[in-house]
Amino acid sequence: MNTPRGGLRVASVLFGLMALGQLWRVFATPEVLVGGAPMPVWPSVLALIILAILCIWLWRLSNRA
Template identity: 50%
Template structure:
């Protein structure tokens, strides 16, 4: 396995973990307050979709071709 493949796998894994964190926020629904403003949940939906897409894309690129 070369370094580019390893880098794609590591980045795909990191994006996957970040997407799971966003999914956990959607399921647990904690109140997130920044400077007295309540942060809505819809940005987490967008973040989850973007991050899971990036994760799957990078892991697919790292897959060995035959």
Template identity: 60%
Template structure:
């Protein structure tokens, strides 16, 4: 599960990079907005943290 958490974390970093650099991406001749990357960043970070916590249970609790 840690591997999946790291993969989701790297994907979130990629989305954060897209938000930071704000490149002009053309899809079918029209420009793609940045808001889908913001949503993807939130979802990917959530999945990353969730899987990381599942892989590292608290001991003694």
């Protein structure tokens, strides 16, 4: 696990798991309160897109390493 390939794959999987968590938040729409005010869903959609892009990017980099 001391190779760059292994590190990139681990990071990619972690980003993928976080993306799945954001996807769950988008579809389940639990009530999230921040300072007593409800948080909208759009930040989760933005986070989902960013995390998915990072996941795919790192996975592709690991195939080249």
